[in-house]
Amino acid sequence: MSETRILSPDDLEAALRQIGAEQYHDKHPFHALLHHGKLNKGQVQAWALNRYCYQAAVPRKDAALLSRTHDIALRREWRHRIEDHDGGGRGNEEGGIERWLVLTTGLGLDASYVVSTKGALPATRFAVEAYVRFVREETLLEAVASSLTELFAPKIHQERISGMLENYEFITDDVMRYFKRRLGQATEDADFALAYVKAHAHTAEQQAAVLNALRFKCSVLWAQLDALYFAYVTPGLVPPGAFVPGKS
Amino acid sequence: MSETRILSPDDLEAALRQIGAEQYHDKHPFHALLHHGKLNKGQVQAWALNRYCYQAAVPRKDAALLSRTHDIALRREWRHRIEDHDGGGRGNEEGGIERWLVLTTGLGLDASYVVSTKGALPATRFAVEAYVRFVREETLLEAVASSLTELFAPKIHQERISGMLENYEFITDDVMRYFKRRLGQATEDADFALAYVKAHAHTAEQQAAVLNALRFKCSVLWAQLDALYFAYVTPGLVPPGAFVPGKS
Structure with a gap:
């Protein structure tokens, strides 16, 4: 009922921020364990190698978004995300995927094993590929909106940097x-994606779709931590074939 | 039968070049008319505004290819094609789409009308979108192979530059x-795409698929000229809603 009235752009932003406050994965107990030094090295390894799947999928989902839009200005704005993650431009910059491998290698994992994603949990892969599929198949507006978890990322990155270094x-x-x-x-x-959805979600249906796209994306991130918690914390039931700390 | 034996990489290249020699659109009578000064300005306008649809679709098909591959090296190599067409990078370069609009504007067409693609022939749009769909849905190897008409492009571009300027x-x-x-x-x-298919088409089936991908792409280009010829040369039957020289 509440999503059938048309929100002002600022009210839409407030509703998006409220979803983040309630559903972003910084609220997940696995993150509290990670940031507060409550995990052992094997558990941190499991987190890092699973999260690699997500990092590696990001350029594919951003390219899918580019492929869908006839708006040259949007393509020009969006394409640097692919470069940010893949790196290797004219200055041969290090990309986000390579930077993630610095982390996994620093944790003692073999890079080729990480890149193979053989040790990742099936639930991780399902969640990540659900995100790629969403961006490929839902409306362009929803595809843009699904990136809005980045509104909440700087805080979790900051917590992670200080918490993990300290602990x-x-x-x-x-x-x-x-x-x-x-x-x-x-x-x-x-900032760009937020301005885009505020400018393009005019109808109540579009606004509801934008809000649901962010909820969906929060669930993609949340499900990955559920799977990590289940496999590596409690009950600690690692699925067949997945990474076993100390054995890979 | 002949496509069930495995070709050497060089024989595969020769077979690809043979397809180009027989099926590339430089053999189409419309091109002979265009390059030899046999078209009037309205017919050249029709060609340029229809061909805009193809130019505008190229970044979408290249992004679709990027979105499909897990190979970071291939993504890094391929993505500059998007920049080449869309322009607007850090140096705010002019892209291929803008350069095409310089041509259509120079021919006296309103840029917003060209960009709207409202005056394009339906057959043009169907052919162009068939190409985007092919790259999105067929195998990655076929998607790469479908770009190989570029092997034959420099010759036609050179003919076009000299023939059109002269005539x-x-x-x-x-x-x-x-x-x-x-x-x-x-x-x-x-050169890159050719080396890629020579290195990756190992089985007879893969080689047949590569050859068919190039045939398909040749047909995408050829069909556009058929439609132009039918609408604007003989019998000169312009479909409802499409560009009519002197009237748009």
Whole structure:
């Protein structure tokens, strides 16, 4: 009922921020364990190698978005996200995926094993590919809106940088560079996407779709932490074939 | 039968070049008319505004290819094609789509009318979108192979530059800059794609698929000229709603 009236752009923003306040994965107990030094190295390894699947999928979902729009201005604005993650431009910049591998290698994982995603939890892959499919198949407006979890990312990145550096002797300043770099990138990207949905979600149906796209994306992130918690914390039931700390 | 044996990489290349020699659209009678000064200005306008649909679709098909591959090296190599067409990078470069609009504007067409694609022939749009769909849905190898018409593009661009400049008083050096710029770009891109398919088409089935992908792409280009010929040369039957020279 409440989603059938048309919101002002500012009310739409407030509703999006409210979803983040309630559903973003910084509220997940796995993150509290991670940031407060309550995980052992094997559990941090499991988190990092599963999260790699997400990092590696991001350029595919951004390219899917580019492929869908006839709006050259939107394509020009959006395409740097692919470069940010893939790197290797004219200056041969390090991309986000490489920076993530610095973290996993720093944690003692073999890079080729991480890149293969063989040790990742099936639930991780399902969640990540659900995100790619969403961006490929739902409306362009929903595809843009699904990126809006970046509104809430700088806070979690900051918590992660300070919490992990403080609490784990196996985490060094250098391996955290993915998060440091993302602090600025995520803010700019989120500002653009927020302005876009505020300008383009005119009808109550479009606004409801935008809000649901953000809820969907929050669930993509949340489901990954559920799977990590189940496999590596409690009950600690690792699915067949998935990474077993100390054995890979 | 002949496509069930495995070709050497060089024989595969020879078979691809043979397809180009027989099926590339430089053999179409419309091109002979265009290059030899046998069209009037309205017919050249019709060609340019229809071909805009193809130019505008290219970044979407290249983004679709990026979205499909998990190979970061391939994504890094391929993504500059999007920049080449969309322009607007850090140096705010002019892209291929803008350069095409220089041509259509130089021909006296209103840019917003061209960009709207409202005056384009339905057959043009169907052919162009069939190409985007092919790259989105067929195998990655076929998607790469479908770009191989660029092997044959420099020759047609060169013919077009000299033939059109020589034969039409309404064509100036400046409006031909799309083709001049493509001379270098298309050669580099074609070399990469050719090396890719030679390295990745191992089985007879894959090689047959690569050859068919190039045939398909040749048909995408050819069908556009058939439609132009039918509507604007003989019998000159313009479909309802499509561009009518002198009236738009």
